Amino acid sequence: MRILKSPSLAVAALALLAVAALVVPHFLKSYGLYLLTYWLIYVMATMGLNLIVGYAGQKSLGHGAFFGIGAYAAALLLKAGISFWLALPAAMLLCFVAGLLIGFPALRVKMVYLAFATLGFNEVISLVFRNEEWLTGGTFGLSDIARPSLFGWSLDGARAYYHLVLVLTVLGFLLLRGILRSPWGKAFTALRDNPIRAESLGVNIQAYTLLAFAIGSAYAGAAGVLFGSLVQFIEPAPFSVQTSIMMYLMVVVGGAGYLAGPIIGSIIGVLAPEWLRFVEGWYLFVFGALVIALMVWLPGGIASIPDRLRERRKSKAASAARTAAAVANKLSKEVAA
Amino acid sequence: MTDFLQLVFSGCAIGSVYALAALGFTLLWQASGTLNFAIGEFVMLPAFAMLGFLAMGWPMALAFPATVLLSVLVLGWGFKRIVVDPLLRYGMMPLVVATIGLSLMMRNGVRAGYSAQAHPFPSIFGEQVFALAGVTVSAGDVGTLVVALLIVLGLQTFLQKTVTGRAMQAVAQNTESATVLGINVKRMVFYTFGINAVLAASAALLVAPVYLAKFDMGMHLGLKAFLAAIIGGFNNSRGALLGGLIVGIGENLAGAYISPAYKDAVALVLFLVVIIFKPNGLLGKTEERKV
Numbered sequence: 001m002r003i004l005k006s007p008s009l010a011v012a013a014l015a016l017l018a019v020a021a022l023v024v025p026h027f028l029k030s031y032g033l034y035l036l037t038y039w040l041i042y043v044m045a046t047m048g049l050n051l052i053v054g055y056a057g058q059k060s061l062g063h064g065a066f067f068g069i070g071a072y073a074a075a076l077l078l079k080a081g082i083s084f085w086l087a088l089p090a091a092m093l094l095c096f097v098a099g100l101l102i103g104f105p106a107l108r109v110k111m112v113y114l115a116f117a118t119l120g121f122n123e124v125i126s127l128v129f130r131n132e133e134w135l136t137g138g139t140f141g142l143s144d145i146a147r148p149s150l151f152g153w154s155l156d157g158a159r160a161y162y163h164l165v166l167v168l169t170v171l172g173f174l175l176l177r178g179i180l181r182s183p184w185g186k187a188f189t190a191l192r193d194n195p196i197r198a199e200s201l202g203v204n205i206q207a208y209t210l211l212a213f214a215i216g217s218a219y220a221g222a223a224g225v226l227f228g229s230l231v232q233f234i235e236p237a238p239f240s241v242q243t244s245i246m247m248y249l250m251v252v253v254g255g256a257g258y259l260a261g262p263i264i265g266s267i268i269g270v271l272a273p274e275w276l277r278f279v280e281g282w283y284l285f286v287f288g289a290l291v292i293a294l295m296v297w298l299p300g301g302i303a304s305i306p307d308r309l310r311e312r313r314k315s316k317a318a319s320a321a322r323t324a325a326a327v328a329n330k331l332s333k334e335v336a337a
Numbered sequence: 338m339t340d341f342l343q344l345v346f347s348g349c350a351i352g353s354v355y356a357l358a359a360l361g362f363t364l365l366w367q368a369s370g371t372l373n374f375a376i377g378e379f380v381m382l383p384a385f386a387m388l389g390f391l392a393m394g395w396p397m398a399l400a401f402p403a404t405v406l407l408s409v410l411v412l413g414w415g416f417k418r419i420v421v422d423p424l425l426r427y428g429m430m431p432l433v434v435a436t437i438g439l440s441l442m443m444r445n446g447v448r449a450g451y452s453a454q455a456h457p458f459p460s461i462f463g464e465q466v467f468a469l470a471g472v473t474v475s476a477g478d479v480g481t482l483v484v485a486l487l488i489v490l491g492l493q494t495f496l497q498k499t500v501t502g503r504a505m506q507a508v509a510q511n512t513e514s515a516t517v518l519g520i521n522v523k524r525m526v527f528y529t530f531g532i533n534a535v536l537a538a539s540a541a542l543l544v545a546p547v548y549l550a551k552f553d554m555g556m557h558l559g560l561k562a563f564l565a566a567i568i569g570g571f572n573n574s575r576g577a578l579l580g581g582l583i584v585g586i587g588e589n590l591a592g593a594y595i596s597p598a599y600k601d602a603v604a605l606v607l608f609l610v611v612i613i614f615k616p617n618g619l620l621g622k623t624e625e626r627k628v
Binding site: 113 | 598
């Protein structure tokens with residue numbers, strides 16, 4: 001399991017993150033809390049995408065569609081008076097099934113096709129959100145989405161809701177880590193690293209990939225539910241193809257296949273634009289350039305830096321050892337002569 | 338019936354533009370294994386370049402060739418040297434990600450640096466409308482279809498009849514044998530990138546009067562070009578033309594007879610149906626899987 005490979009460093013980073021996540025909110029005003037909650041929601045969504053992209057090795061450019069399906073499904077259920085705690089799993093299940101349905105035809109034939117199928121799927125879902133006014137409210141959207149309460153304890157306030165999202169995101173993280181540590185999850189990685197070998201070892205590639213895709217989609221659905229209750233008003237725009245492309249790039253920039261990848265990627269995609277307000281519209285331009293530069297110099301993403309450094313140190317040590325051995329060899333020959 | 342013919346005809350016109358973009362996409366894929374996700378932005382940028390030249394007071398007869406030249410330089414040579422060459426050795430996927438980043442960069446560069454508005458673009462064919470055997474057709478549609486078909490046929494002839502074209506095909510089919518036969522593979526791959534840029538600039542000239550020049554005009558166009566390329570057959574240049582026409586006609590008919598709101602969904606539905614029955618596209622050949 002790679003969070004950051006070296007255990008002490010990983011533990012330190014996690015501890016730091018946990019303390020920050022618990023302490024920082026108490027010093028923030030409501031907009032800061034909103035942003036932090038928004039960031040956590042993106043972490044949740046991109047964790048699911050990381051399972052698809054980083055572990056199952058698929059290209060999905062339609063994650064925003066599942067994000068939207070989750071948000072709309074939960075909003076409609078909440079408006080019908082159904083409890084948040086039922087709406088959340090229901091929306092996730094819906095996304096899981098939708099993932100199976102769209103992934104099946106695309107994955108049956110060729111892996112690359114999934115990228116195009118998901119991109120197209122996102123277009124269609126956006127059209128549905130915009131045009132089916134009787135259901136989705138069209139461009140006017142759905143407003144007054146309720147925030148949940150737990151055992152009669154209202155989670156309506158910004159700080160309380162932040163903590164709910166934090167707990168659910170941590171649970172999502174632990175669940176994902178559990179999945180990936182199980183033998184079942186190891187098959188994912190085997191499949192990404194060498195699909196043909198994995199198949200010859202008896203891994204049913206299509207079933208595993210499809211399942212990874214559906215689970216990842218369910219994560220996006222959960223994130224969508226939390227997003228709807230955060231902003232309390234949803235309309236089609238936040239679930240467009242642009243969102244999907246940004247989510248995909250966040251995973252890749254953060255480090256696909258590293259558990260920390262989505263956390264870092266979401267900082268760059270969600271929090272950084274707020275700090276860099278002064279660059280205005282140029283932010284995405286710079287982000288696009290960063291993606292290209294990263295692919296050239298650091299294809300593994302930011303979370304791969306410790307691995308890269310370690311490899312470099314190892315190869316340096318190995319070459320030093322080789323030189324030493326060669327010198328020793330030469331010396332011993334000279335001595336013998 | 339005349340309505341139907343009219344829809345089919347204007348569908349052919351827009352479909353032939355999809356075909357131009359799809360053709361560039363398949364050519365790059367065949368010659369160098371590059372999947373270019375920025376294909377839509379490769380059409381958007383020349384449209385703005387042409388608007389720039391026109392604003393400088395140049396006539397279109399000068400603005401278009403200048404744009405083609407600029408496109409070959411920037412979107413052909415520059416794209417290959419700066420993005421594709423350093424990345425291709427890592428395999429297909431980093432390059433896919435980089436072209437997605439590139440499309441984001443181009444789109445938002447135009448939006449932030451120039452304009453977020455839609456700009457009208459002059460049609461080179463005028464605004465006339467004819468009645469042809471009872472079917473009303475616009476000069477724009479006829480001109481678009483004719484020019485696009487001429488470009489596609491001209492390219493086919495070039496690839497099949499000239500030595501350079503055949504060398505390019507050899508590179509596309511088997512790079513190693515082509516090297517052994519003394520073909521300058523690097524140059525042939527560069528030609529492909531150049532042709533892709535020319536196709537994109539031509540598509541811009543034809544489509545911008547209809548779509549208007551806007552920073553995000555490439556998003557729909559790009560998606561439809563990918564889907565058209567796969568529908569027709571990813572590894573076959575003629576497939577791109579067929580796929581483009583099918584998508585264009587299908588969209589127009591569905592928009593009129595089913596629902597105008599879901600016009601943009603047609604390409605996806607056609608794509609899903611085709612890959613279920615013919616995974617390699619309508620005209621595609623089965624590719625051997627490489628271990």
